[in-house]
Amino acid sequence: MKKRILAFLLTALMGLSLLSGCGGGGDTPADPSDGDGGKEPAADAQTPQGEKLAAEQTLQFHWVAKDMHSFDNNANYAASEIQVQSQVLEGLVRATTDEEGNQVMAPAGAESWDVSEDGLTYTFHLREYYWSDGVQVTAQHFVDSFRRLGDPRNAFDFSFFVGDIVGGTELYTMDAESATDADITAAMEAMAVKALDDTTLEVTLANPAPHFISKIGTTFMGPVRLDVIEAAGELYDSDFTTHVWCGPFVVSEFVKDNSLVLTRNETYWDAENVHLTQVTLISIDEVSTQNTMFKNGELAAIVPTGDYVQPYRDGLAGDDYEYIHGYFPGVSYFTFNRTNNSLSGLMESRKIRLALSLAINREEFTQVIFDRYYPGYGFVPFGVYNGERNYRDNVKEPLLDVFEEYNLDQAKLQALFKEGMAELGDSRELSEVTLTYICTGDTAIKRQQQEYWKNLWETTFGITVNVNVLGDSALLREERDAGRYDILQAGWNGDYNDPIAFLEMWSSHGTAIRYSGWSAELGKEFDKFIDRLNAEPDTAEREKIYAEMEQWACVDEVAVVPYMYSDTMMCVKNNVKGMTFPFIGPNFEFSRAYVVE
Amino acid sequence: MLKYTIRRFAEMVFTLFIIASATFFLLAAVPGDPLADRADKLPENIRQNMYHKYGLDKPVLERYVITMRGMLQGDFGESVRMPGYDIQRLLSETLAPSARLGLQTILLGVGAGLLLGVLAAMCKGTWLDHAIVFFSVLMISVPTLVFGLLLQKYVAGELGLFPIIGWPKGKELWLGGWSYTVLPTLSGCFSYIATYSRLLKTSMLDVINQDYVLAARAKGLSEGQVVRRHILRNSFIPIITVLPMSVAFALTGSFFIEKVYAIPGFGRYFIEAVQTRDLSIVLGQTVLMAAVYVLVVFLVDILYTLVDPRIRVGGKA
Numbered sequence: 001m002k003k004r005i006l007a008f009l010l011t012a013l014m015g016l017s018l019l020s021g022c023g024g025g026g027d028t029p030a031d032p033s034d035g036d037g038g039k040e041p042a043a044d045a046q047t048p049q050g051e052k053l054a055a056e057q058t059l060q061f062h063w064v065a066k067d068m069h070s071f072d073n074n075a076n077y078a079a080s081e082i083q084v085q086s087q088v089l090e091g092l093v094r095a096t097t098d099e100e101g102n103q104v105m106a107p108a109g110a111e112s113w114d115v116s117e118d119g120l121t122y123t124f125h126l127r128e129y130y131w132s133d134g135v136q137v138t139a140q141h142f143v144d145s146f147r148r149l150g151d152p153r154n155a156f157d158f159s160f161f162v163g164d165i166v167g168g169t170e171l172y173t174m175d176a177e178s179a180t181d182a183d184i185t186a187a188m189e190a191m192a193v194k195a196l197d198d199t200t201l202e203v204t205l206a207n208p209a210p211h212f213i214s215k216i217g218t219t220f221m222g223p224v225r226l227d228v229i230e231a232a233g234e235l236y237d238s239d240f241t242t243h244v245w246c247g248p249f250v251v252s253e254f255v256k257d258n259s260l261v262l263t264r265n266e267t268y269w270d271a272e273n274v275h276l277t278q279v280t281l282i283s284i285d286e287v288s289t290q291n292t293m294f295k296n297g298e299l300a301a302i303v304p305t306g307d308y309v310q311p312y313r314d315g316l317a318g319d320d321y322e323y324i325h326g327y328f329p330g331v332s333y334f335t336f337n338r339t340n341n342s343l344s345g346l347m348e349s350r351k352i353r354l355a356l357s358l359a360i361n362r363e364e365f366t367q368v369i370f371d372r373y374y375p376g377y378g379f380v381p382f383g384v385y386n387g388e389r390n391y392r393d394n395v396k397e398p399l400l401d402v403f404e405e406y407n408l409d410q411a412k413l414q415a416l417f418k419e420g421m422a423e424l425g426d427s428r429e430l431s432e433v434t435l436t437y438i439c440t441g442d443t444a445i446k447r448q449q450q451e452y453w454k455n456l457w458e459t460t461f462g463i464t465v466n467v468n469v470l471g472d473s474a475l476l477r478e479e480r481d482a483g484r485y486d487i488l489q490a491g492w493n494g495d496y497n498d499p500i501a502f503l504e505m506w507s508s509h510g511t512a513i514r515y516s517g518w519s520a521e522l523g524k525e526f527d528k529f530i531d532r533l534n535a536e537p538d539t540a541e542r543e544k545i546y547a548e549m550e551q552w553a554c555v556d557e558v559a560v561v562p563y564m565y566s567d568t569m570m571c572v573k574n575n576v577k578g579m580t581f582p583f584i585g586p587n588f589e590f591s592r593a594y595v596v597e
Numbered sequence: 598m599l600k601y602t603i604r605r606f607a608e609m610v611f612t613l614f615i616i617a618s619a620t621f622f623l624l625a626a627v628p629g630d631p632l633a634d635r636a637d638k639l640p641e642n643i644r645q646n647m648y649h650k651y652g653l654d655k656p657v658l659e660r661y662v663i664t665m666r667g668m669l670q671g672d673f674g675e676s677v678r679m680p681g682y683d684i685q686r687l688l689s690e691t692l693a694p695s696a697r698l699g700l701q702t703i704l705l706g707v708g709a710g711l712l713l714g715v716l717a718a719m720c721k722g723t724w725l726d727h728a729i730v731f732f733s734v735l736m737i738s739v740p741t742l743v744f745g746l747l748l749q750k751y752v753a754g755e756l757g758l759f760p761i762i763g764w765p766k767g768k769e770l771w772l773g774g775w776s777y778t779v780l781p782t783l784s785g786c787f788s789y790i791a792t793y794s795r796l797l798k799t800s801m802l803d804v805i806n807q808d809y810v811l812a813a814r815a816k817g818l819s820e821g822q823v824v825r826r827h828i829l830r831n832s833f834i835p836i837i838t839v840l841p842m843s844v845a846f847a848l849t850g851s852f853f854i855e856k857v858y859a860i861p862g863f864g865r866y867f868i869e870a871v872q873t874r875d876l877s878i879v880l881g882q883t884v885l886m887a888a889v890y891v892l893v894v895f896l897v898d899i900l901y902t903l904v905d906p907r908i909r910v911g912g913k914a
Contacts (some may be wrong), residue, residue, distance in 0.1 A: 070681075
């Protein structure tokens with residue numbers, strides 16, 4: 001979801017830390033059930049841990065205001081929008097983290113839910129809660145939301161989130177140009193989302209999808225009010241005063257591309273556990289300004305980037321903050337030109353692709369170039385869950401064994417490359433081979449990376465690597481779509497918490513087809529895994545299928561060369577407690593946060 | 598004069614039409630469109646529906662006709678990046694902070710610049726002249742961004758004399774909230790001080806050596822009268838050429854200062870709209886700036902005649 005905005009950056013490296021969500025954390029989340037119980041914290045109010053609440057419960061965060069494109073939660077696609085919606089909207093479940101920093105989808109608008117034995121029917125039992133205009137939030141508001149999200153005329157970015165539901169894929173994949181309004185309405189009504197009564201919502205899935213709860217916790221799938229949308233007309237996207245809210249906060253002020261003020265929603269069902277009276281989100285474009293303001297105590301948290309990473313990590317930037325480092329659902333990788341005849345004509349060889357992958361010293365790269373992030377030997381990063389199961393804890397990274405076998409041995413790697421050439425009937429010497437690598441970026445850190453890859457492959461194989469640095473992503477797309485390359489660097493961030501959020505891109509309808517040099521024909525081979533997965537409700541069994549998929553993508557087929565997993569880094573002032581940093585979801589979950597003296 | 602004005606107006610409309618068309622086709626020729634980055638990783642059907650929704654699936658010429666027809670009715674179209682916004686709404690919400698910042702900057706910068714220019718010219722060759730020239734060169738060489746960040750870090754951050762970021766809003770939009778405006782105004786005015794002090798000094802030195810100044814002195818006018826009536830007035834021609842343009846640009850915002858001090862102004866859109874290929878906003882801005890430019894040139898022509906009676910329009914010498 002919000003990570004998608006990052007994904008657009010093509011290199012996962014750029015701006016990662018700016019928008020990062022969070023995984024592990026040392027912060028102890030406040031238990032929503034305790035708290036002081038008062039509406040306004042009394043001057044001597046105490047927290048369950050015996051800390052004294054500060055008289056003023058206000059916080060300020062840096063937030064990328066220009067990415068707040070719309071107040072329409074169905075239309076949202078950027079991190080900034082998700083940050084706001086997660087605090088003003090109460091969906092069925094809320095993304096937060098447990099004591100260990102693992103992502104939890106906590107009951108929110110839904111008090112509880114039942115899943116049928118076949119894993120196909122979800123029945124949500126809504127609590128009695130209200131919009132800020134006094135209207136009760138009903139199951140129908142979710143039905144309306146899902147239908148609106150999938151409506152092809154709206155072309156919402158995350159319309160594919162209804163794809164799990166019976167009739168959902170049929171709806172969002174309709175061609176808006178040729179379909180009639182009646183067809184679309186019929187498809188919307190045919191989608192298996194039903195309000196059994198005001199507080200019971202039944203959703204039937206086409207295939208078992210244990211990750212459905214992770215999707216339903218996103219703000220795109222939060223409730224909407226059709227009457228409010230209609231009354232607002234064209235202003236619904238841009239004018240917050242036309243909206244009603246049902247989350248912990250309401251929007252009370254918005255200055256376009258600059259700042260947004262949230263104030264506590266007194267009608268929120270759990271208002272007694274919302275301590276912050278006001279939160280200001282403001283765009284501070286210059287990192288040095290952010291740094292100045294964090295030091296002065298004007299910002300509650302900072303995501304250190306660039307030159308600021310080291311001082312903040314090593315505690316040189318003061319002692320009044322907590323440094324938090326954790327996983328982030330992002331992976332950086334190389335892919336190959338598999339759709340057109342690649343420039344060199346060599347990218348058809350699995351052995352050559354594997355050799356290029358095994359030549360990478362992932363530990364050295366992350367250490368030397370970034371001094372952060374995690375070396376990646378698989379396509380699914382650390383911290384991703386498959387149902388209740390932590391995927392990476394249970395499944396060994398697929399490239400580890402074969403990497404160990406070759407162990408960066410230059411002779412063996414060269415031999416592998418030569419074998420690949422021989423299989424293609426290419427008898428040239430390695431020194432006569434030229435590979436073209438396309439990428440964007442002329443910042444110092446990007447140039448270092450470009451140099452690193454060029455140098456690495458040239459010295460390992462004795463070939464020539466042509467680095468074609470394009471001016472911007474539009475120029476890169478032009479080269480890419482014209483097939484004028486061999487190797488392409490890209491990044492992918494999971495939109496929801498499940499290995500399939502990463503692996504699905506290699507299917508015959510996956511996004512790798514446009515985005516990562518892949519083709520529908522190649523994807524068909526991958527579809528056999530998808531078919532098996534669609535018939536499997538058991539998470540332990542699904543884990544095995546995921547492991548096979550990853551093995552296939554990274555080793556058997558070498559569709560992709562993953563090399564690095566992203567991370568998240570942030571610093572929070574010591575007097576700010578109860579914040580959580582969901583792995584997927586808003587950067588800061590501050591609805592239950594509070595300030596101590 | 599009326600005939601001249603009408604002719605200039607017709608020229609202006611034609612110029613704007615050419616500029617708008619050129620902008621449209623240039624933007625169409627550049628790789629990328631407002632949706633490309635966003636849609637690159639979306640499933641194919643959604644991508645197609647999205648292009649259809651914004652009409653970007655239509656041929657370029659058809660889009661050109663639609664755009665031009667809209668522009669004739671004053672409708673530049675809705676922004677793709679910012680749903681609900683067209684150029685008019687964007688201007689109405691963001692121009693005021695930019696305009697106030699611009700006005701303050703121009704008043705301070707040009708005022709101080711002209712004063713220093715007169716001083717430098719009158720004290721030519723003294724230490725004061727050298728100091729003014731030295732600081733002018735320094736001020737014009739250091740980017741606005743650097744001034745902004747330095748003032749922010751030390752004056753606001755370390756000394757805490759002014760707020761680090763922010764801008765007056767609500768009732769204080771035009772008057773009040775001065776403490777917010779001090780550093781942004783200072784950061785922006787340096788380049789004006791430098792430009793105008795050097796411009797006026799050079800121009801004055803030119804005029805000082807003219808025969809009519811010698812004549813004025815010879816007929817016994819006091820030094821003050823010579824400077825005010827003869828030197829300054831004649832030195833103002835180059836200033837009048839440049840000043841209206843400075844004002845026009847200053848009013849529409851400063852990208853860097855607005856960025857550093859988080860001022861919700863119009864300046865950022867000149868860069869962002871082009872980066873995101875947001876056609877309706879780019880067209881609106883281009884036409885706006887072109888109109889302002891053409892108008893300013895016209896005004897300057899009229900102003901010349903007021904300052905210098907030797908210049909006449911309409912061919913009557």
